[in-house]
Amino acid sequence: MNDLLVLREGDDVAVATRDLAPDDRAVAPDGTAVVVLDAVPRGHKIALRQVAVGAPVRKYGQVIGVATADVAPGAHVHSHNLGFDQGERRAPLGGVHTELPVPAGPRPTFRGYRRADGRVGTRNYVAILTSVNCSASTAKMIAEQFRGSALDEFGGVDGVIALTHTSGCGLVPDSEGGQLLLRTLRGYAAHPNVAGLLVLGLGCEMVPGAALSARSGAVADLGMPGVGAPGPTESAGLLAAIPGDTVVRSMTIQETGGVRASVRAGVEAVRSMLPEVNARQRVECDVSELVLGLNCGGSDGYSGITANPALGWASDRIVSYGGTSVLAETPEVYGAEHLLTARATEPGVAKRLLDRIDWWQEYVAAGGGTLDNNPSPGNKAGGLTTILEKSLGAVAKGGQADLTAVYEYAEPITDRGFTFMDTPGYDPVSVTGLVAGGANVVVFTTGRGSVFGCQPTPSIKVATNTPMYDRMSEDMDLNAGTIVDGTATLDEVGAEILAKILAVASGEQSVSEELGIGAEEFIPWHLGAVT
Structure with missing residues (x-):
């Protein structure tokens, strides 16, 4: 395991795979090394190069904010020197198509x-x-x-x-x-x-x-x-x-x-x-009968590197067989919506997503906030700094499949393929909408350690990092931290998630079900005046 993860060529920051102390020499997989200037907790960002104040900072090959102070190589990059900048993001109305061939061999059931x-x-x-x-x-x-x-x-x-x-x-x-x-x-x-x-x-x-x-x-x-x-x-x-x-x-x-x-x-x-x-x-039912709800909560700096893309692998596999997966949490795709609209099967689908984001900006502003009020304190403690960074990791749950439909909250999910539902980012309210729409299995990724369930639909919890999984193993179904540990590949963990989905869909209890968790998490989204 290397000290640093560089997610895309040209990124200004890397992610620490262990706690780094000043004067440590941290090494990336390609041999790039930096001398650490500040204490950098595991999962947080460290600068790979000089970034001038006001300049954009890139991670995942995308802008996650702007430097609010001059940043030197080896510096800890977080809320003290990285700020939100809405910027100008072009949101294409389709045009990116990914062919997902049906895998060879027997179809899963x-x-x-x-x-x-x-x-x-x-x-x-x-x-x-x-x-x-x-x-x-x-x-x-x-x-x-x-x-x-x-x-x-x-x-x-x-x-x-x-x-x-x-x-x-x-x-x-x-x-x-x-x-x-x-x-x-x-x-x-x-x-x-x-x-x-x-x-x-x-x-x-x-x-x-x-x-x-x-x-x-x-x-x-x-x-x-x-x-x-x-x-x-x-x-x-x-x-x-x-x-x-x-x-x-x-x-x-x-x-x-x-x-x-x-x-x-x-x-x-x-x-x-x-x-x-x-x-x-x-x-016996074909895998195409699955309606998979995709959600995350208590995210950290590893969410977009381990559990979320591994879940995206499983989502793509289900979609390739003719099944359905549903991404949600509109405030947590803000800043990465262009990656979803590019995959829309038609301009109208992309436009529906952009309309919902416009609605959210007006809704939050009316309450005196902005969409960058998110990430939460827990997210920030885990290494996430801006909503742009969090959203880029969150959309990884949706894999690479084409976006076929966008639903309003709790609408019946009728389209096959990869779809989106407009929900808040608050986990119980979000998943309540997905279940109301017809999701018959939910996979919930977490980096900080969320204790979540959603009766009557089983919820499978996937840890993003091994230390949290070891600490809360009785509350987690799977550990995707093995990807960073170097003991499993992303594809291997994705296959493990898919196997768990099929087992749970067949009656195997998730840990949340064993504990009886899920009824209190039924929380419909409340909008409008109460008289």
Whole structure:
């Protein structure tokens, strides 16, 4: 293992693979050496050459900011001498095409649950979905009755989960925020990993439970904008309906007689579903049935070098077989959007991504911030300095495949290939949108050590560096730090990630699932006024 990693020829900085002390002689793979001037923590940047104040600084062959002071070779490059500069980035509307041939040999398969609408689930849950925060406590009380040995005779049921949230009333139903919440809740109600559904409301909320439990082909006009016949400005995603083979029950606390009565009735409703849900069987499914959500959190200086590009390798392989992968976190592609728009299959796809970035700039400015408020303190401690640098590493999760579609938050994911969903960078909110869209597996990369799960979809966590993996091995599924250690190649780790995806999709538990983590991470994106 060398002391330094130089990511592209012509870069002004390298990444330290170990803690460097002043006067150390640090060597790059090509034999280039610099004498270290300052203490440079592992994962942070060190200057390879002189950079004058005001000049651009390059990493990954791209500009990550400008020098705010003169930088000498061997100096630590971070927040004290590197600043954000929006600059002028040309965002092409397509033009870059990468052929991803189908690999030779047998096609990979996994054992999943084929639902009535043709989609494939990777889990077999009973979900208690609340229409409003007022029914959240009751939903949790019902779910608690199915912990421990309560499901022992139903080995085919992955669990009974309460999906609760903090909204559902006090908002304008036909506003952007109201429609977004409805789309998210209906996406979970119709998710292929949910075989049994109890919709639980209070009874007087603005989002009625009936709006979440309409059957496919039988979406009634319930007095909610976006439910019933779609209007000219309504998203088709609002009409995603529950597959015909999902066992559905619906109740309200007010009609049932209060909390205690509703807990009793809810427990009986769930018990009545269990035999039918338990009877569902896994069947052999082609790899193309995977809908892979790509996310990262607690990133560090190694994220864009190890775990993210290795996940990009696995994403490309799934896409080459005709499957789907979905990148997200719009604020964390800002500064690297030109690398995605260049890969768009048509100009309209690229334009949709640029429109969402424009929306985000206005949204953040209205709150008194900028998109460079990100990276977080943890990201900076791990070696990331500007959003430009972080985004360049984040987009590596998407591999090299063509960009075929751009979705708004929680819209149903219907296109095959590599796609993008507009979400915040806040991990639980972002992944909630991906799962609402239909992601049946999520891979989550982390450098600082994120403890994340996302029921009802399994989440596989990949560490970017070996020290963190060793420290938190009980919370990580895979270690991509072996790439920097020199004990594995990027392709080898990518293949390891793909194998883990197929195993988990077939029923192997991720570490988050073993710990029961995921229900509290159901957090729909809240937008708009609360009245």
